[in-house]
Amino acid sequence: MIEILLPYYAYFKAVHIVFVISWMAGLFYILSLFIYHTEANDKPEPEKSILQQQFIKMEATLWKIIATPAMVISLLAGICMLDLNRALLQMDWMWVKLSFVVGLLIYHFICQKIVKQLKNGQFKMTSFQLRLWRELATIFMIAIVFVVILKNALNWVYGLVGIMGVALVIMIAVKMYKSYRLRK
Helix, strand or coil, X not given: CHHHXXXXXXXXXXXXXXXXXXXXXXXXXXXXXHHHHHHHHHCCCCHHHHHHHHXXXXXXXXXXXXXXXXXXXXXXHHHHHHHHCHHHHHCHHHHHHHHHHHHHHHHHHHHHHHHHHHHCXXXXXXXXXXXXXXXXHHHHHHHHHHHHHHHHHCCHHHHHHHHHHHHHHHHHHHHHHHHHHHHC
16 A cells, blocks of 8 residues: 555645644744733833734644644655655654754644733743743744755764754854844
């Protein structure tokens, strides 16, 4: 049966890529909404209440219609690819990728928790902390792409150092942006 489906592997791969892009877009955008939602606390009434209600609606819509369905379809397409090509599970790089995917799933569900908290008026993170949190998705994305593209050619030590370097650059950029915003 798997031999019959093997020609469809490329279709599952294409679906996987399209919905990973959609999932990442949803994660990046939801964090931007979290940041703006949190910053709306600094606005005077009635602007604050109007913005907060709008952000709650936007966050719920994005989460239910884009981010979560894209995550589910990404995972299902990935599982189908692994089922059709089980040899992938014999490769070290795939286990590294799957580890990062588990991290991204944990990240996704923490974001889901934040959606619920903000809906209930619970602001546990500052906009600066949310900006840093948003960059963690970038680090996961970069790590996954590099692992998949470089496969066995990846030198794990250099890869890890590179990812940490990217994380450091992102943190510096976020801090510089915060300084820039405070000066305005």
